[in-house]
Amino acid sequence: MKKIIIGENIVKSFGEGDEKRNVLDVVSVEINEGEFVSVMGPSGSGKSTLMFALSGMDGIDDGKVVFDGRDLSALRENELADIRxxxxxxxxxxxxxxxxxxILDNIIIPSMRDNRKNAAEITEKARALMKKVSIEELEKRDITQVSGGQLQRAGICRALMSNPKIIFGDEPTGALNSKSAQEIMNIFSEINANGTAVMLVTHDATVAARTERIMFMRDGKIVSEMRLPKFIGTDINDRMEKVTAKMREIGI
Amino acid sequence: MYYRIIRKDILKSKVITLTTMIFIAAAAMLVSLAAILVVNLSGAIDTLMTQAKTPHFMQMHSGEIDTGRLTAFAEEYGNVDEFQVLEFLNVDGAQIIFEERSLADNVQDNGLSKQGEKFDYLLDLDGNVINVSDGEIYVPICYMRDNTAKVGGKAVICGKEFTVAGFLRDSQMNSMLSSSKRFLVSENDYMEIKGLGSTEYLIEFRLKDLSALGAFETAYTSAGLETNGPTITYPLFKMINAISDGLMIAVILLVSALVVAIAFMCIRFTLLAKIEDDYREIGVMKAIGLRVTDIKKIYLAKYAAIAMVGCILGFALSFVLRGILLENIRLYMGESENSSFALLFGIIGILLVFLAIIAYVNGVLKRFRKISAAEAIRFGTSQEKSAGAKHFCLSRNRLFDTNIFLGVKDVLARKSIYVTMLAVLVISAFIIIVPQNLYTTISSKSFITYMGIGSSDMRIDIQQTDNISEKSVEILKTMKGDTTISKYAVLTTKTFKAKTEDGLEESIKIELGDHSIFPLEYSEGRAPVAEDEIALSVINANELDKKVGDVIPLVIEGKEKKLTVCGVYSDITNGGKTAKAVFNDNSADIMWSVIYAELMDKSLVGRTASEYANRFHFAKISGIDDYISQTFGPTISSIRKASFAAIAVALIITLLVTLLFMKMLVAKDRYSIAVMKAFGFTNSDITAQYVSRSVFVLIVGIVLGTLLANTLGEILAGILISSFGASSFKFAVNPLSAYLLSPLMMVCSVLIATTIGTSGVGQIKISENIKE
Structure with missing residues (x-):
């Protein structure tokens, strides 16, 4: 299977002098095309920092990140923006x-930057995506007039507009109630089922249990990893048990 | 606690705090300067006029004088305290030579005078009455200012040599606005030269009761005494002395009002941004039961601190600068008696600025009451949405580049924030365009229509000489035989008495002759053609309360002659009070004659003028362009300087305010910038959005500013010009500079400021602003 992201010996630190602290302490990660992975760990373990490093949103101090064959650290700011x-x-x-x-404008804004001439096509695509996540009624609403779950769906639509090779989610269900969270996770599963790689950062075991590979982080290192079979929709309790057992085992 | 909050807050926004403080300091400095200047100027004028014992009423007169009759009038009229007739010997500028440099090109009417016997003293620079010895001359102070004369230097006047013993302050003629300047010589020297110039009499009175001046003026006119010349009264002397420095004070006050307004706008903007930032905290504070006044105190304390430092700084600066601005007042008028009050008034001015700022901040903070604690805690931002931008959707945008669209959309959606920047840009455009248009108007050839003369090529003035009528005929004869001259006309000005509605008599200067040869534009009616018609200047028409069709009775040789007003015209010469008629008259003395001529070949104006000048020494001959520039040269050049200064100030304000706003906006929008960067917008995309925001606001600002300049600005300039006697004022516009160069300069400053102001966009890290 082709690797979409390869992170090798990534080091990222914050602070200076005596207060300098490695948030990512020589971390290596690989994500395959179409893979559904999650990163778990307690607060401050470095999971969000890892996501920012792998997506090229934040620079790294040492190591290397290769996305789809391109070394991100060798690219300029504008080229990184183009990839994102x-x-x-x-x-x-x-x-x-x-x-x-x-809502509609928020969804189409990145696509409109490059392709204003195809506004009609872009808008059609956005409407189709909105329909898929059941927010087609909301296109003209202001963002202050809809619920948190609906906003998160709109955010997912925006992420899908460019047919990305990978979607990064940083605690995407963290601010939602359990029903909305479940619906959002269903959408992620569907996206992944269509062939898009998904990497989620979470400290919620129910979210991680829906993915196929879970990386556990502590103190800037990946301390363990576990694989699960493809989620079929009925085995969530079983998967949850496995994840929590693993967490107990490694002590996070 | 307040100290800690303020310190932290200020350190977090150094540039913004500093800019606000600069504007407050500038405003405080200007207000304090204006207060100090007003107190010093009024004090200095009073001191000067008291020391010099300035006449309460002065009638200038040329021609025969009956001193006996005047003395009898003075003795009879109970309110007269003192009376004297001073002589003023008009000397041609070419006859006054300082160290080989003559005053030939000088626009002033220079002349010699003796020291006043009873009052109207000429003072030295220490404020003492000058006692001049034979062979000495005291020179008006304006010639010290322009380095024409030096103490101890030689002066040759009409061939007689004098030593410059010092400079004098003249409470009547100090100001550059007064067209005459008196040189002081001894009685003996005066008598020696007397035959070499033409004598003008200054008939002067001091009254026991100055408030009855109006009654005295009427009595003087009714008594049929000497009136061949202008009349000037004490309040007018005072005004003439005050006006040039007074104008400077008015300009300072205007500029300070502008700077205060800008300081207010900066404060409003920074405050609104801060409130938006702190929305949730404010909600929390309200929720836990803090009173609105308690919350307000935190914000007020910060601005009180900034305003206090700014005001102290401004006061200190005004102390440094006041010396330079007071120099002119001190030189021309001497020390003020009440200069100790100046400090007090300066402090009062500063306090007013400080209190105004606190009141304003307090006013802006009123919106705290409207913040709902629940909404603030839940959403963290104000849920008010501005209407109008809703239909401006990206999904329907086919016209603009996405970055431009986002920039414009942001301006439309957050109008209340941008309205501040817009106001500053409108003001900037206004102060760039109005002085510029005023300069274009005054320096354009069409301005002659406001001067009460028709369009001609050459103008010959014959005045302050005897036998004016014979001398005019002599010139006319030459013109008749001159083939280069296509047409000419002589207009002779005489003083008549007009009867007013209430039966009193008032002097009126009437220009007699054929007014159809060089017709001028009449704002109402037409030129006088028949013997019983008269045209009035705008000011005269207003003062006499006459309209076209009304009748004015003139008193000529004791008989009444009724003239019908046939037209009204603009005239800003001769104090704006002139009239034109065609009737023949041999009764009154001629005050002056003017001959206008048109040449076959316009390119020969300069040559013909100098030919005539060589031939007729008694006349003042100039091409019409030279005449305009001589008459209005200093005014045109000061308006030109003012317009350049206005452009510079406006551009600096534009630059500073745009820079401040952009820095504020970037700081405020850090989160949305990070979001856009996260989903792939580059730094240059974001800069482009900010540039389109500022350019969009600028375009609206320029359009509004230009509209305002051409409406309100034109009205204001019209009011200014109409006070000099012009009616229906219209701007003459130089479209290239007003509508192309000026906006381009503004665009450049805004672009520079936006580029510098948004340079921080590159440093905004996505991870630091979005990370959960």
Whole structure:
């Protein structure tokens, strides 16, 4: 299977002098095309930092990140932005939508940057995605007029607009109630089923249990990893048990 | 606690705090300077006019004088305290030579005078009455200012040599606005030269009761005494003395109002941004039961600190600068008696600025009351959405580049924030365009229509000489035989008495002759054609309360002659009070004559003018362009300087305010910038969005500013010009500079400021701003 991301010996530190601390302490990761992975760990373990490093949003101090055959540390700021816009998708814990735009405009904004002439086509695609995640009624609403779950769906639509090779999710269900969280996870599963790689950062075992590979982090290192079979929709309790057992085993 | 909060807050936003403080300091400095100057100027004028014992009423007169009759009038009229007739010997500028440099090109009417016997003293620079010895001359202070004369230097006047013993302050004629300047010589020297110039009399009175000046003026006119010349009264002397420095104070006050307004806008903007930032905290504070006044105190304390430092800084600066600005007042008028009050008024001015700022901040903070604690805690931002931008959707955008669209959309969606920047840009555009248009108007050839004269090529003035009528005829004869001259006309000005509605008599200067040869534009009616018609200047028409069709009775040789007003025209010469008629008159003395001529070949104006000048020494001959530049040269050049200064100030304000706003916006928008970067917008995309925001606001600002300049600005300039006697003022616009160069300069400053202001976009890290 082709590797979409290869991270080798990544080091990332914050602070200076005596206060300098390695948040990523020689971490190596690989993610395959179409893979569904998650990173778990307690707060401050470095899981979000790892996601930012792998997506090229944040620079690294040492090591190497290769995305789809390209070394990210060798690319310029603008080239990294182009990759994020056209080949990656992002969903964050707080719905990162722009306040002045309505829901539809928020979804199409990255695509419109490059392809304004095809506005009609872009809008059609956005509407189709909105329908898929059941927010087609909301396109003209302001972001202050819809619920957190609906905003998160809009964020997912925006991430999917460019048909990304991978979607990064940083605690995508962290701000949602359990029903909304489950619905969002169903959407991620569906995206993955269509061939897009998904990497989720979470400390919620129910979220991690839906993925096929879970990396556990502690103090800037990946301390363990576990694999699960493809989620079929009925075995969630069994998967949960396995994940929590693993967590107990490694003490996080 | 307040100290810690303020310190932390200020350190976090150094540039913004500093800029706000600079504007406050500038405003405080200007207000304090204006207060100090007002107190010093009024004090200095009072001191000067008291020391010099300035006349309460002065009638200038040329021609025959009956001193006996005047003395009898003075003795009879109970309110007269003192009376004297001073002589003023008009000397041609070419006859006054300082160290080989003559005053031939000088626009002033220079002349010699003796020291006043009872009052109207000429003072030295220490404020003492000058006692001049034979062979000495005291020179008006304006010639010290322009380095024409030096103490101890030689002066040759009409061939007689004098030593410059010092400079004098003249409470009547100090100001550059007064067209005459008196040189002081001894009685003996005066008598020696007397025959070499033309004598003008200054008939002067001091009254026991100055408040009855109006009654005295009427009595003087009714008594039929000497009136061949202008009349000037005490309040007018005071005004003339005050006006040039007064104008400077007015400009300082205007600029300080502008700077205060800008300081307010900066404060409003920074405050609104801060409130938006702290929305959730404010909600929490409200929720835990803090009173709105308690919350306000935290914000007020910060601005009180900034305002205090700014005001102290401004006061210190005004202390440093006041010396330079007071120099002119001290030189021309001497020390002020109440200069100790100046400090007090300066402090009061500063306090007013400080209190105004606190009141303003308090006013802006009123919106705390509207913040709902629940909403603030839940959403962290105000849920108010501005209407109007809703239909401006990206999904429907086919026209603009996405970055431009996002920039414009942001401006439309957050109008309340951008309105501050817009206001500053409108003001900037206004202060760039109005002085510029005023300069274009005054320096354009069409401005002659406001001067009460028709369009001609050459102008010959015959005045302050005897036999004016014969001398005019002599010139006219030459013109008749001159083939280069296509047409000419002589207009002779005489003083008549007009009867007002209430039966009193008032002097009126009437220009007699054929007004159809060089017609001028009439704002109402037409030129006088028949013997019983008269046209009035705008100011005269207003003062006499006459309209076209009304009748004015003139008193000529004791008989009443009724003239019908046939037209009204703009005239800003001769104090704006002139009239034109065609009737023949041999009764009154001629005050002056003007001959206008048109040449076959316009390119020969300069040559013909100098030919005539060589031939007729008694006349002042100039091409019409030279005449305009001589008459308005200093005004045109000061307006030109003012317009350049206005452009510089406006551009600096534009640059500073845009820089401040952009820095604020970037700081405020860190989160959304990080979001856009996260989903793939580059730094240059984001800079492009900010540039389109500022350019969009700028375009609206320029359009509004230009509209305002051409409406309100034109009205304001019209009011200014109409006070000099012009009606229906219209701007003459130089479209290239007003509508192309000026906006381009503004665009450049805004682009520079936006580029510098948004340079921080590159440093905004996605991870630091989005990480959960």
């Amino acid at each position: 816009r056209t080949e990656m998708g992002f969903v964050f814990q707080q719905p990162t939508l722009l306040k002045n735009l309505n």
